[in-house]
Amino acid sequence: MSATPDPILIEVPETIETERLLLAAPRSGIGPALAVAIAESLVQLSPWMPWAQQAPSFEDSEAVARRMCADFIARRDLSYQIYDRAAEGRRLLGGCGLHRLDWAVRRFEIGYWIRSSAQGQGYVSEAVMALTRLAFEQLQARRVEIRMDDVNLRSRAVAERCGFELEGILRRDSLTPTGEVRNTCVYARLAL
Numbered sequence: 001m002s003a004t005p006d007p008i009l010i011e012v013p014e015t016i017e018t019e020r021l022l023l024a025a026p027r028s029g030i031g032p033a034l035a036v037a038i039a040e041s042l043v044q045l046s047p048w049m050p051w052a053q054q055a056p057s058f059e060d061s062e063a064v065a066r067r068m069c070a071d072f073i074a075r076r077d078l079s080y081q082i083y084d085r086a087a088e089g090r091r092l093l094g095g096c097g098l099h100r101l102d103w104a105v106r107r108f109e110i111g112y113w114i115r116s117s118a119q120g121q122g123y124v125s126e127a128v129m130a131l132t133r134l135a136f137e138q139l140q141a142r143r144v145e146i147r148m149d150d151v152n153l154r155s156r157a158v159a160e161r162c163g164f165e166l167e168g169i170l171r172r173d174s175l176t177p178t179g180e181v182r183n184t185c186v187y188a189r190l191a192l
Contacts, residue, residue, distance in 0.1 A: 007075035007103045010139070014072075016080065018130050021123060022090060023080035026069040030081060031062025033092040037115040044116050048152055050177045052113075077101065082114070082127050093118040096127045098135060098144075107143040108135050112158070119154075128162045132189065142191045149176065150183040159187035 014025040035056045038045070045052035056064070071077040079097035083090040094114035101108055110131050114124050128146070135141035146164050148155040160166075164187035172181045 004104045007101070008073075010075055010103070012072075012075065012078055012139070013134070016130050016134060017085070018126050020085055021093070021126055021130070022083040022085050023096065023127060023130060024083060025072045026065050026079055026081065028062070028066050028069065030065045030092070031060075032058045034065060034081070034095075035061035037092050037094065041113070041116040044119070045113055046177060048149055048155070048177070049113060053177055075101065075103070078108075080127075080131075082112075082123060084118075084123075093123055094127075096124070096131060098131060098139075100145075105143070106139065106141045107145070108139070108141055109145045109147060110135075111146075112155075124158050125161050128158060132162060136189075136191055140191075144189050146187045147184050148187075150185050156185060156187075159185075164189050 016023040035058050038052055038061065039055035042052055042055060051064075068077065068079040072079060077097065077099055078101065079095060079099075081095055082093040084093055092115070094112065096110065096112040098108040099111050110128055112124050112127060132144055135144045144164075146155075146159040146162075148159070150156075150169050167186045167188050170184045170186060173184050174182055176182050
């Protein structure tokens with residue numbers, strides 16, 4: 001068996017198009033749009049996302065975008081912003097990505113969030129399916145996971161709609177953003 005290539009040499013597309021969406025790798029200059037989307041969505045995001053506990057400044061969001069860009073280039077984390085292809089100026093809808101990358105095993109974890117005004121329209125499922133195809137078809141994934149708090153029913157519904165199977169619930173394995181102990185659902189799909 002050949003050695004795993006240096007991840008920085010692995011080709012990963014910077015954009016992915018779906019029927020309604022454009023998934024784009026992070027770039028400098030998106031900080032203000034990112035800050036506005038997060039600020040709009042704090043009530044929905046704050047129970048689940050440690051980074052969504054207060055509205056970020058434009059500068060804070062720009063710094064995050066630049067760090068995500070560097071991580072994408074280095075293949076440490078593959079974040080994408082979700083844009084509405086039909087909207088004028090391609091409105092930023094949220095974010096998604098392949099995280100906790102294990103290039104040797106070819107195991108990836110999908111994460112996602114969507115701004116409040118775009119919820120309930122199937123955008124997250126569309127983005128998750130695009131990332132799942134990327135992982136299995138282009139990156140030769142053996143395993144793709146989605147993990148979430150066991151009481152995050154909307155996120156669980158996305159995993160199930162996208163064909164991920166609940167493998168188990170890790171009891172009392174992590175903390176909520178407010179420091180309470182929580183359970184984590186582990187959903188997965190395996191290479192055929």
